[in-house]
Amino acid sequence: MSVLRVAHFSDTHVLSLRGARPGQFLNKRWSGAVNLALARSRHYRVEIFEQLLDAVAEAEPDHTVCTGDLVNLALEPEFQRVHRLLEEVFPPQTLTLVPGNHDYYAKDAVANGLFERYFQAWQPRDVTVPGAQQYPVCRVLDGLYVVGLSTAIPTPVFMATGRVGEAQLDAMEQAFRRKEAKDRFRLLILHHPLLPEPARPMDNMRRLTDAEALIARLWKAGERGPQLVVHGHNHEFKRMQLPGTPVPIVQVASASRSGKKRRAEFNIYVIRDGALAGIERHIHEPESGRFVRCDEAGSPL
Ligand SMILES: [Fe+2]
DSSP, X not given: OOEEEEEEEOOOOBOOOTTXXXXXGSSHHHHHHHHHHHHHHTTBOHHHHHHHHHHHHHHOOSEEEEOSOOBSSOOHHHHHHHHHHHHHHOOGGGEEEOOOGGGGOXXXXXXXXXXXXXXXXXXXXXXXXXXXXXXXXXXXXTTEEEEEOOOOOOOOTTOOOBOOOHHHHHHHHHHHHSHHHHTSEEXXXXXXXXXXXXXXXXXXXXXXXXXXXHHHHHHHHGGGSOSEEEEOSSOSOEXXXXXXXOOEEXXXXXXXXXXXXXXXXXXXXXXXXXXXXXXXXXXXXXXTTEEEEEOTTSOBO
């Protein structure tokens, strides 16, 4: 019996204003963004992210995936800081990551390719897909096939939408048709949720604008498509299902969240004989700084 354990974390929102030029904050867009980021940074703590990285390393997963929003304002010192933290824990083969909307927050960060420049070691292209540009990334391991979409686009302040785009959807379709995908567990990773949450405040300002097109492609891929889809963005654990299929969709909580009600978490997906056999939630315990292994309901195991 073969068992694979894949760790998943997301939404660390590391803020660093060190070395930022004052001119970057003079216009209205940036002063609003900085105020928001400072308020957010009280709840998202880099010390907790460091403890999470230790806990992931201790859990010794077969592979780890990260679904973006690593930084806060997409400033270069933020990318440098996160790069240093990741580098200590993850040799290139052990982590696959994709960007979130905060990683593309500033147009100049996107134009300069900061996310890809700092994190390229963890953005593999293990198979060549005709027509693919930077994304999707594609990782081929023993028993595991990871396809990573970018849903990150620069958006105005207060907007957090994402988009995959037709070209990337075409490339994703090709990636799942590759022979390497056939006898491996197929995992799709992205930042934004596929399914809307109408009850959530301002959901239409945070959604994946072409989610329906993505779902249609996954239906089309059918049995050759992903066997598990994981994402972040909404900072809350949630297990869903791709409509009309048995394919699980899992949203992970934030990896750096402090506070009583919502805590930092990472997931471990236990894959047995080619199917998702269970999900462990590892939830931060502020008193000890450790992450407690819990079931899907959040009760310690
Ligand atoms: Fe996000």
